[in-house]
Amino acid sequence: MWAGHWTTVEQFEPSAEMPQGKQDKGAETMRPGPGSLSLIGDYESHGAFFGHMVVTWIPKEKVYKAYWHDLSQPGISISTGRWEGDKLVFTSVDESSGTKLEVRDTYSDITPTSFTDTLEAGPSGGPMKKILTVKYTKQNTAALQKDRSIGYGKLFSINKELVERRTVENLAAQYDDANLLCVVNVVERIGIE
Numbered sequence: 001m002w003a004g005h006w007t008t009v010e011q012f013e014p015s016a017e018m019p020q021g022k023q024d025k026g027a028e029t030m031r032p033g034p035g036s037l038s039l040i041g042d043y044e045s046h047g048a049f050f051g052h053m054v055v056t057w058i059p060k061e062k063v064y065k066a067y068w069h070d071l072s073q074p075g076i077s078i079s080t081g082r083w084e085g086d087k088l089v090f091t092s093v094d095e096s097s098g099t100k101l102e103v104r105d106t107y108s109d110i111t112p113t114s115f116t117d118t119l120e121a122g123p124s125g126g127p128m129k130k131i132l133t134v135k136y137t138k139q140n141t142a143a144l145q146k147d148r149s150i151g152y153g154k155l156f157s158i159n160k161e162l163v164e165r166r167t168v169e170n171l172a173a174q175y176d177d178a179n180l181l182c183v184v185n186v187v188e189r190i191g192i193e
Contacts, residue, residue, distance in 0.1 A: 002030040002039055002055070006136045010045065013130050026050070028136070043070075055081075066090055066105075079105060086110065093124070100124045113138045 051070030
Protein backbone atom coordinates (compact mmCIF):
# COMPACT_ATOMS: atom_id res chain seq x y z
CA MET A 1 0.00 0.00 0.00
CA TRP A 2 2.90 2.43 0.63
CA ALA A 3 5.30 1.77 -2.25
CA GLY A 4 5.63 4.83 -4.48
CA HIS A 5 5.83 8.60 -4.42
CA TRP A 6 3.30 10.50 -2.29
CA THR A 7 2.47 14.13 -1.62
CA THR A 8 0.95 15.01 1.73
CA VAL A 9 -1.19 17.62 3.43
CA GLU A 10 -0.38 17.78 7.15
CA GLN A 11 -3.00 19.11 9.59
CA PHE A 12 -1.62 19.73 13.09
CA GLU A 13 -4.22 20.03 15.84
CA PRO A 14 -4.12 23.05 18.19
CA SER A 15 -1.66 22.51 21.04
CA ALA A 16 0.44 24.49 23.55
CA GLU A 17 3.17 24.82 20.90
CA MET A 18 0.70 25.71 18.11
CA PRO A 19 -2.43 27.29 19.65
CA GLN A 20 -4.01 27.80 16.22
CA GLY A 21 -2.90 24.44 14.82
CA LYS A 22 -1.11 24.41 11.49
CA GLN A 23 -1.41 23.07 7.97
CA ASP A 24 1.65 22.19 5.91
CA LYS A 25 2.67 20.13 2.89
CA GLY A 26 5.12 17.29 2.57
CA ALA A 27 6.14 14.32 0.45
CA GLU A 28 7.27 10.74 0.99
CA THR A 29 8.91 8.05 -1.08
CA MET A 30 8.59 4.41 -0.03
CA ARG A 31 10.80 1.83 -1.74
CA PRO A 32 11.70 -1.85 -1.20
CA GLY A 33 14.48 -2.48 1.31
CA PRO A 34 17.20 -5.16 1.17
CA GLY A 35 15.90 -8.36 -0.40
CA SER A 36 12.52 -6.64 -0.84
CA LEU A 37 11.65 -7.80 2.70
CA SER A 38 10.89 -4.32 3.99
CA LEU A 39 9.85 -0.86 2.85
CA ILE A 40 12.05 2.18 3.42
CA GLY A 41 10.49 5.61 3.55
CA ASP A 42 12.01 9.08 3.43
CA TYR A 43 9.70 11.91 4.49
CA GLU A 44 10.12 15.60 3.80
CA SER A 45 8.00 18.37 5.28
CA HIS A 46 7.76 21.93 3.93
CA GLY A 47 10.53 21.14 1.41
CA ALA A 48 13.18 19.77 3.80
CA PHE A 49 14.17 16.24 4.83
CA PHE A 50 12.40 15.32 8.06
CA GLY A 51 12.34 11.58 8.78
CA HIS A 52 13.26 8.04 7.80
CA MET A 53 11.20 4.88 8.32
CA VAL A 54 11.67 1.16 7.81
CA VAL A 55 8.59 -1.12 7.91
CA THR A 56 8.70 -4.91 7.80
CA TRP A 57 6.46 -7.91 8.45
CA ILE A 58 7.40 -10.23 11.36
CA PRO A 59 5.88 -13.62 10.36
CA LYS A 60 6.27 -15.38 13.74
CA GLU A 61 4.48 -12.53 15.55
CA LYS A 62 2.06 -11.84 12.67
CA VAL A 63 2.65 -8.09 13.04
CA TYR A 64 4.35 -5.24 11.21
CA LYS A 65 7.22 -3.39 12.86
CA ALA A 66 7.99 0.21 11.99
CA TYR A 67 11.28 1.88 12.88
CA TRP A 68 11.07 5.71 12.70
CA HIS A 69 13.69 8.42 13.19
CA ASP A 70 13.24 12.14 12.59
CA LEU A 71 14.85 15.49 13.26
CA SER A 72 12.73 16.24 16.34
CA GLN A 73 14.71 14.06 18.76
CA PRO A 74 17.59 11.56 18.97
CA GLY A 75 16.93 7.84 18.97
CA ILE A 76 14.44 5.68 17.16
CA SER A 77 10.77 4.92 17.71
CA ILE A 78 9.68 1.29 17.27
CA SER A 79 5.99 0.59 16.78
CA THR A 80 3.94 -2.56 16.20
CA GLY A 81 1.23 -2.66 13.53
CA ARG A 82 -1.85 -4.82 13.11
CA TRP A 83 -4.88 -4.71 10.85
CA GLU A 84 -8.07 -3.70 12.67
CA GLY A 85 -10.75 -4.22 10.03
CA ASP A 86 -9.78 -2.01 7.09
CA LYS A 87 -7.34 0.12 9.16
CA LEU A 88 -3.67 -0.55 9.81
CA VAL A 89 -2.92 0.57 13.38
CA PHE A 90 0.60 1.00 14.79
CA THR A 91 1.11 1.42 18.55
CA SER A 92 4.15 2.34 20.60
CA VAL A 93 5.23 3.86 23.90
CA ASP A 94 7.15 7.16 23.85
CA GLU A 95 9.20 8.17 26.89
CA SER A 96 11.37 10.82 25.17
CA SER A 97 9.76 13.71 27.08
CA GLY A 98 10.25 12.02 30.47
CA THR A 99 6.54 11.09 30.60
CA LYS A 100 5.27 7.74 29.38
CA LEU A 101 2.90 8.29 26.45
CA GLU A 102 0.99 5.73 24.44
CA VAL A 103 1.08 6.55 20.73
CA ARG A 104 -1.33 5.30 18.08
CA ASP A 105 -0.74 5.82 14.34
CA THR A 106 -3.79 4.78 12.27
CA TYR A 107 -3.77 4.36 8.48
CA SER A 108 -7.33 4.56 7.13
CA ASP A 109 -9.39 5.37 4.03
CA ILE A 110 -6.90 3.26 2.08
CA THR A 111 -7.24 3.21 -1.72
CA PRO A 112 -4.61 2.56 -4.43
CA THR A 113 -4.08 6.33 -4.78
CA SER A 114 -4.64 7.77 -1.30
CA PHE A 115 -4.79 7.10 2.43
CA THR A 116 -4.99 9.01 5.70
CA ASP A 117 -2.52 8.75 8.61
CA THR A 118 -3.85 9.91 12.01
CA LEU A 119 -1.41 10.28 14.91
CA GLU A 120 -2.78 10.24 18.48
CA ALA A 121 -1.10 10.16 21.88
CA GLY A 122 -2.10 10.06 25.52
CA PRO A 123 -0.98 9.09 29.01
CA SER A 124 -0.57 5.39 29.68
CA GLY A 125 -4.08 3.98 30.16
CA GLY A 126 -5.67 7.40 29.60
CA PRO A 127 -7.56 9.01 26.72
CA MET A 128 -5.86 9.55 23.36
CA LYS A 129 -5.71 13.03 21.80
CA LYS A 130 -5.37 13.62 18.07
CA ILE A 131 -2.08 15.39 17.26
CA LEU A 132 -1.77 15.23 13.49
CA THR A 133 -3.67 14.06 10.42
CA VAL A 134 -1.76 13.52 7.17
CA LYS A 135 -3.59 12.97 3.87
CA TYR A 136 -1.46 11.10 1.31
CA THR A 137 -2.00 11.29 -2.46
CA LYS A 138 -0.02 9.02 -4.77
CA GLN A 139 1.91 10.70 -7.57
CA ASN A 140 3.35 9.19 -10.70
CA THR A 141 6.90 9.90 -11.85
CA ALA A 142 5.75 11.89 -14.91
CA ALA A 143 3.62 14.24 -12.76
CA LEU A 144 6.50 14.76 -10.32
CA GLN A 145 8.94 15.59 -13.11
CA LYS A 146 6.53 18.12 -14.66
CA ASP A 147 5.57 19.85 -11.41
CA ARG A 148 8.50 20.12 -9.00
CA SER A 149 6.36 22.10 -6.55
CA ILE A 150 4.71 18.87 -5.30
CA GLY A 151 7.81 17.58 -3.56
CA TYR A 152 10.14 16.38 -6.28
CA GLY A 153 13.39 16.71 -4.30
CA LYS A 154 16.42 14.48 -3.83
CA LEU A 155 14.14 11.89 -2.25
CA PHE A 156 12.34 11.20 -5.53
CA SER A 157 15.22 10.11 -7.74
CA ILE A 158 14.33 6.41 -7.33
CA ASN A 159 13.46 4.16 -10.28
CA LYS A 160 9.63 3.94 -10.42
CA GLU A 161 9.64 0.23 -11.28
CA LEU A 162 11.80 -0.56 -8.24
CA VAL A 163 9.62 1.53 -5.93
CA GLU A 164 6.26 0.18 -7.02
CA ARG A 165 6.88 -3.49 -7.70
CA ARG A 166 5.66 -5.09 -4.43
CA THR A 167 4.10 -4.43 -1.03
CA VAL A 168 5.07 -5.83 2.32
CA GLU A 169 1.84 -7.90 2.47
CA ASN A 170 2.71 -9.71 -0.78
CA LEU A 171 6.26 -10.28 0.41
CA ALA A 172 5.09 -11.73 3.70
CA ALA A 173 3.06 -14.33 1.81
CA GLN A 174 6.05 -15.24 -0.38
CA TYR A 175 8.79 -15.13 2.27
CA ASP A 176 7.41 -16.52 5.50
CA ASP A 177 10.95 -17.00 6.81
CA ALA A 178 11.97 -13.31 6.48
CA ASN A 179 15.65 -12.58 7.02
CA LEU A 180 15.53 -10.15 9.95
CA LEU A 181 19.30 -9.56 9.66
CA CYS A 182 18.50 -7.38 6.61
CA VAL A 183 16.27 -5.19 8.77
CA VAL A 184 18.92 -4.93 11.49
CA ASN A 185 21.47 -3.87 8.88
CA VAL A 186 19.10 -1.15 7.62
CA VAL A 187 18.44 0.12 11.15
CA GLU A 188 22.21 0.23 11.81
CA ARG A 189 22.70 2.23 8.59
CA ILE A 190 20.02 4.69 9.72
CA GLY A 191 22.17 5.53 12.73
CA ILE A 192 25.28 5.93 10.57
CA GLU A 193 23.54 8.10 7.95
